[in-house]
Amino acid sequence: MRLDGRLALVTGASSGIGRAVALRLAGDGARLVVTGRDPERLRAVAERVGGQAVVADLADGVEALVAALPGPPALVVHSAGIGPGQTADALLDVNLRAPIALTRALLPGLRAERGHLVFVASIAALGVAGEAVYSATKAGLRGYADAVRAEVPEIGVTTVLPGIVDTPFHGTERRPFPRPVSPDHVAEEILRAVRRGSPEVITPRWLTLGAKVHGMAPGLFARAQRGFAARAR
Ligand SMILES: NC(=O)c1ccc[n+]([C@@H]2O[C@H](COP(=O)([O-])OP(=O)(O)OC[C@H]3O[C@@H](n4cnc5c(N)ncnc54)[C@H](OP(=O)(O)O)[C@@H]3O)[C@@H](O)[C@H]2O)c1
Incomplete structure (x- = not known):
């Protein structure tokens, strides 16, 4: 897919991965609508990318955001998300x-x-101990994406499965494993996947092995996770 001159909507663009994706998309000539909750951080991103900021809380529904769009986006990047410590x-x-x-x-x-x-x-999305509901939301998203890809052949659909990304997402908690990657690295992988029409990106790449083990032997995957958790304590 070509990006120059096309309208792109990025959710969660006030921070982290969404922000990094918006910056890279602007570099590729896309016209941007960026959305998030924090007005100051969002407007700073909108200014940098020369795009439109729409402040919206997605927990309140999507109608206001949809109504504020200047036209139909050719690219939608769903990056907004909250972490395991929140209510179900x-x-x-x-x-x-x-x-x-x-x-x-x-x-x-x-x-x-x-x-x-x-x-x-x-x-x-593969199911992480101690993060059951968060895992369920991400597995649900992956399943939804797989179904849309099968149902709507006219469009490309990419699911992104990062390990740990160095953003404010985990608050003050430090997660050394798997070794964090930068949000810009994830953004680079996302743009490459959009250009190539890749269905799924797992980053860092070696985590693909985890996905393979999970697919072939889910019991072994769960046991291996417990082993890693015990070693990390
Ligand atoms: N960081 C990681 O280790 C990691 C790993 C795997 C997957 N992910 C996923 O990557 C995505 C982006 O996370 P990140 O690391 O970039 O985290 P982040 O820096 O905390 O950014 C999260 C973004 O989501 C927005 N957001 C949160 N709740 C929202 C709501 N109710 N309505 C609208 N926007 C909302 C935030 O907006 P405000 O800041 O304006 O409130 C912010 O722009 C998430 O879906 C997360 O699950 C992250």
Whole structure:
């Protein structure tokens, strides 16, 4: 997919991966609408990318955001998300309900544009101990993306499964394993996947092995996780 001159919507663009994706998209000539909750951080990003800022809380629904768009986006990057420490309802609302509702609202335009959807899920989609509901939202997102890819051949659909990314996402908690990657590295992988039409990106790449083990032997995957957790303590 070509990006120059095309309208791209990035959720979660006020911080982390979404912000890095917006900066790279602007570098590739896309016209941007960026959205998030924090007005100051969001406007700073909008200014840098020469795009439109739409302040919106996705937990309140997607109608206001959709109404504020200047036209149908050719690319939608769903990066907004909250982490394991939140309530189950909040996790389901922001990480799963909102990207599904937004996709459904924008799908006719994406079809017409022969556009592309990116869902930032997580390696937790494989099921991470201590993060059951977060894992469920990300597995749900991955399953939803797989179904849309099969249902709507006119558009590209990429799911992204990062390990740990060096963003404010985990607050003050330090997670050394798997070794964090930079948000810009994830953004670079996302743009490459959009250009190539890749269905799934796992980053860092070696975590693909975890996904393979999970697919072939889910019991072994769970036992290996317990082993890693015991060693990390
Ligand atoms: N960081 C990691 O280790 C990691 C690993 C795997 C997957 N991920 C996934 O990557 C995505 C991006 O995370 P990140 O690392 O970039 O985290 P981040 O720096 O904390 O950014 C999260 C973004 O989501 C937005 N957001 C959160 N709740 C929202 C809501 N209710 N309505 C609208 N926007 C909301 C935030 O907006 P405000 O800041 O304006 O509130 C922010 O822009 C998430 O989906 C996360 O699950 C992250």
